[in-house]
Amino acid sequence: MSLLELLRLAMSRLRTSRMRAALTMLGVIIGVASVVALVSVGQGTTSSITTRLSALGTNLLTISPTNNTTTNKLSLDDATAIAALPSIGGVAPEISTSLTVLAGTTSTSTTVVGTTPAYPTVRAYDVWQGSFLTDASLAGNLRVAVLGATTAANLGLGASDIGTRISVGGLPFQVIGILQPKGGSGFQNPDDMVIVPIGVVQKYFVSGDTVRTIGVSVSDPAEMSNATTAITALLRDRHDLASTATADFNVFDQTQLLAAASSITETLTLLLGGIASISLIVGGIGIMNIMLVSVRERTREIGIRKAVGARGRDILAQFLVEALTLSLLGGLIGIVVGLVVSALIGQLAGWGFTFSPATVAVAVAFSLAVGVVFGVWPARQAARLDPITALRYE
Amino acid sequence: MTGVASDPAGEPAGDPAADAIISLDHVRRVYDMGHVEVPALDDVSLRVDPGEFVAIVGPSGSGKTTMMNIIGCLDRPTGGVYRLAGTPVADLDDDGLARLRSRTIGFVFQSYNLLPRTSALDNVATPLLYQGVSRSDRTARATAALERLGLGDRIHHEPTELSGGQQQRVAVARALVTEPALILADEPTGNLDSHSGADVMAVLRELNASGSTIVLITHDPEVASSAARQIHLRDGRVVS
Numbered sequence: 001m002s003l004l005e006l007l008r009l010a011m012s013r014l015r016t017s018r019m020r021a022a023l024t025m026l027g028v029i030i031g032v033a034s035v036v037a038l039v040s041v042g043q044g045t046t047s048s049i050t051t052r053l054s055a056l057g058t059n060l061l062t063i064s065p066t067n068n069t070t071t072n073k074l075s076l077d078d079a080t081a082i083a084a085l086p087s088i089g090g091v092a093p094e095i096s097t098s099l100t101v102l103a104g105t106t107s108t109s110t111t112v113v114g115t116t117p118a119y120p121t122v123r124a125y126d127v128w129q130g131s132f133l134t135d136a137s138l139a140g141n142l143r144v145a146v147l148g149a150t151t152a153a154n155l156g157l158g159a160s161d162i163g164t165r166i167s168v169g170g171l172p173f174q175v176i177g178i179l180q181p182k183g184g185s186g187f188q189n190p191d192d193m194v195i196v197p198i199g200v201v202q203k204y205f206v207s208g209d210t211v212r213t214i215g216v217s218v219s220d221p222a223e224m225s226n227a228t229t230a231i232t233a234l235l236r237d238r239h240d241l242a243s244t245a246t247a248d249f250n251v252f253d254q255t256q257l258l259a260a261a262s263s264i265t266e267t268l269t270l271l272l273g274g275i276a277s278i279s280l281i282v283g284g285i286g287i288m289n290i291m292l293v294s295v296r297e298r299t300r301e302i303g304i305r306k307a308v309g310a311r312g313r314d315i316l317a318q319f320l321v322e323a324l325t326l327s328l329l330g331g332l333i334g335i336v337v338g339l340v341v342s343a344l345i346g347q348l349a350g351w352g353f354t355f356s357p358a359t360v361a362v363a364v365a366f367s368l369a370v371g372v373v374f375g376v377w378p379a380r381q382a383a384r385l386d387p388i389t390a391l392r393y394e
Numbered sequence: 395m396t397g398v399a400s401d402p403a404g405e406p407a408g409d410p411a412a413d414a415i416i417s418l419d420h421v422r423r424v425y426d427m428g429h430v431e432v433p434a435l436d437d438v439s440l441r442v443d444p445g446e447f448v449a450i451v452g453p454s455g456s457g458k459t460t461m462m463n464i465i466g467c468l469d470r471p472t473g474g475v476y477r478l479a480g481t482p483v484a485d486l487d488d489d490g491l492a493r494l495r496s497r498t499i500g501f502v503f504q505s506y507n508l509l510p511r512t513s514a515l516d517n518v519a520t521p522l523l524y525q526g527v528s529r530s531d532r533t534a535r536a537t538a539a540l541e542r543l544g545l546g547d548r549i550h551h552e553p554t555e556l557s558g559g560q561q562q563r564v565a566v567a568r569a570l571v572t573e574p575a576l577i578l579a580d581e582p583t584g585n586l587d588s589h590s591g592a593d594v595m596a597v598l599r600e601l602n603a604s605g606s607t608i609v610l611i612t613h614d615p616e617v618a619s620s621a622a623r624q625i626h627l628r629d630g631r632v633v634s
Contacts, residue, residue: 005523016511304507307468308568309496309524311489387468391507 001314006321013322021326024290027283028330028370029337032363034276036338039359041345042269046262048351053258055182055190059089059221060122060254061228063214063235066247072210073239073248076198079116079214081238085230089219090118093211095201099169101194103155110151111193112168114201120179122215130162130177133197137176141199145173149181150191168194169205224253277366283330284370291323291378295385302382303390316383323375324368331367335360415479415576415607416442416465422473423460423630434460436630437474442609444575447602449610449618452627461627462580462611467495479575496524500569504581506561508553508568514540515549518568525572539567543597559590566597570606577601577608583617595620 014021063082065072079093095114100107113119117133120126128149137144145168147157157164157175164175173196181191202209218227228251235249295302302315339360343353423435434457442448452458463469464476467483470491476483479498486494500521501507508517518536527535540549543563553561562582569577579598583591599620602608610621618624626634 001523001526005529012512300507301509304509305520305524306492307466307495307501307503307507308521309492309572311492311524313489314524388463391468391503 001317003321006317007325009318010322010325014325020290024286024326025330025333027286028280028327028367029283029334031276031280031283031370032331032334032367033338033341034279035273035366036335036359036363037341037345038272038276039269040338040342040354040356041349042265042272043354043356043359044342044346044349044351046265046269047354048349049261049265050258052183053254053261055124059218059224060124061216061218061224061231062252062254063216063231064212064250064252065210066250074211074214074235075209076211078235078238079211081234082214082216082231085227085234087219087223087227089217090121091217092116092119092122092215093198094119094213094215095198095206095211096193097201097205099194099205101151101155101169102167103157103161103164106155108151108154110148110154112201112205113193113195114198114206115195116198118217119195119215122217125182126180128178128180129159130175132177133195138197138199141197141203143168143171143173143200144176144196146177146179146195147175148179148189148191148193148195150189151194152178154192168196171204221255224255228253280366280370284327284374287323287326287371288374288378290326291319291375292381294322295319295378295382298382299385299390299393302385303387303393306385306387307391312383315385316379319379319382320372320375323379324371327367327371327375328364331364331370334367335363338363413480414441414443414477415446416440416609417477418464418474419476420474421464421471421476423457423464423469424472433630435464435471438627438630438632439474440625440632442576442607444607445602445605447599447608447610447620447622449612449621449624450627451612451615451618451624453613455629456627457630458611458613458627459580460630462578465609466499466501466578467491492524496521496572498575500572500574500577502562502565502569502577502579502582504584506553506558506565506585508561508564510554511552513550513552514545514556514564514567517553517564518571521568521572535571536567539571540564542570543567557590558586559593562586562590562594563597566594566601570601575607577606579608579610581612581614582610583612583614591617 063074065074076093079091082088083091092115096111098109099112100109115133116138117135120132127146130146132146133144136142145166147155152158155166157178159178162175162177165172166175167173179191198211216227216231218224231251232247236247239248241247305315339355346353418438418440421435421438422433425432425434438461450458450461460469464471467478470483478494481494483491483494509520515533515536518539519532522532522535537546537549540546543566545560545563545567548556548560553564556564577598582594582598586594595617598608598610610618612618625632
């Protein structure tokens with residue numbers, strides 16, 4: 001018998017018991033839908049975390065003091081020395097403090113960051129309007145400010161307000177630029193800040209000449225670990241640390257965090273998929289159950305078919321194709337349901353909808369496998385029935 | 395009674411003519427009931443030639459059903475040789491039996507044994523399905539068979555929408571659609587009222603008249619009287 005004939009038989013059978021077929025498929029539908037949806041959620045989380053982390057700056061090394069500020073020895077001179085090392089793209093030392101900012105009568109409380117002109121390169125910011133700090137404004141300790149997108153919006157300032165005066169911590173500053181928004185990364189809004197020359201912060205707001213962090217961008221991603229080693233050696237030397245002493249600073253590699261985060265979310269995706277596939281197995285057992293009942297109920301039909309010339313393998317094929325039709329139809333409906341659910345979740349979570357053909361292929365293969373694994377046994381039972389007994393079965 | 399078996403039912407052993415449709419040579423069928431062996435058929439020999447209309451008659455327990463199963467290739471003898479259309483069935487495996495059945499025999503059962511929730515047309519076409527006949531040929535041949543039995547206007551009806559007599563005529567159509575060498579009818583009138591029963595018997599006589607070989611198995615002497623030859627079974631043996 002051709003596959004087409006077998007499919008025709010299976011479809012006409014499913015049509016005569018629609019309710020039962022639908023309920024049997026429901027198990028597979030739920031199983032496949034949850035695999036597709038959960039894997040897609042996992043992938044969405046992964047890509048969302050990766051995008052957010054890389055938005056913080058690629059090829060970024062962050063140097064910060066180990067413990068607290070009392071032992072902090074990081075200085076502007078350290079930053080200058082690092083800049084002289086090979087394969088360093090930019091060095092941006094930072095000091096930050098929280099201050100009130102006023103534009104006219106509108107006020108907001110925000111982070112004031114003192115840094116150098118290399119900051120946009122290192123932290124991956126773009127200037128939207130106006131310009132960023134220059135070497136001249138740094139050298140002259142000019143009271144100029146670049147606003148983060150959120151801060152500008154909070155103060156009611158827009159493109160036409162470049163050059164306007166605002167008050168930062170009680171002192172007048174001139175707005176020279178507004179940054180492109182980066183988008184929230186959850187724990188801290190990277191667009192809510194005011195950037196001023198680092199010397200200005202040291203002069204008016206934070207005493208001492210230590211810096212909070214030094215951001216370093218490495219010109220070549222392949223040089224990340226070499227740069228880390230070079231910076232560590234340089235700073236140990238500059239801080240007069242004995243070779244046995246623990247460092248009083250940390251060199252933190254952004255890519256390591258990225259790798260760790262994606263490996264965690266990938267494991268999570270696998271775990272979610274694994275849990276979901278348990279429900280697929282349960283769905284398969286549902287198919288097997290109904291097929292066994294069906295073989296019993298249709299014993300007489302099997303006897304008749306054998307009497308009119310069906311061979312064991314014809315009966316086997318008929319029941320197997322029925323089970324496969326159930327599982328494959330369920331699988332296809334499950335994929336559609338799963339994609340709709342993951343699109344909805346993606347919409348709500350804001351990472352959009354990513355269609356993954358691999359997941360769909362795996363889901364189809366899985367539901368076929370479920371049909372075969374759980375369909376073979378009942379089909380063999382049917383094929384082995386003795387026609388005499390089967391014909392007499394009531 | 396007409397056609398009382400005048401010739402001996404048992405043919406001379408060792409002379410299974412190649413052109414006989416059915417040839418049983420000292421066939422035994424013993425059921426193994428744990429410790430006891432029950433012989434259902436005991437040393438039965440007979441032959442049926444093409445074009446014959448033979449009734450196998452006997453009370454219940456005489457071995458009729460076993461005979462039917464063996465002739466129908468649903469069961470194998472435990473001793474002796476059975477040849478169907480010249481093929482010794484002992485040499486065949488289950489698939490071989492199924493193929494032989496499919497090519498050679500059309501069954502008519504007492505309880506019709508039509509596939510439920512399946513139209514008369516698809517029921518009649520089912521044997522052709524297992525012979526690998528194409529769908530359009532199946533439909534044409536099944537329609538022709540149903541029309542031959544006067545059911546041309548019922549081809550899309552399901553068994554539950556047909557009377558007993560009509561169902562049995564569908565079953566007869568299914569038996570003859572493959573143009574088998576032999577139509578094997580097991581109590582074909584057993585579930586029918588006398589009118590429908592006579593109708594089905596008339597159909598069988600008509601088929602025989604147009605060349606079909608028919609073996610009828612029944613307990614009812616009146617039904618058996620339709621046949622040209624009667625073989626009487628008692629306690630697993632041919633008595634006349």
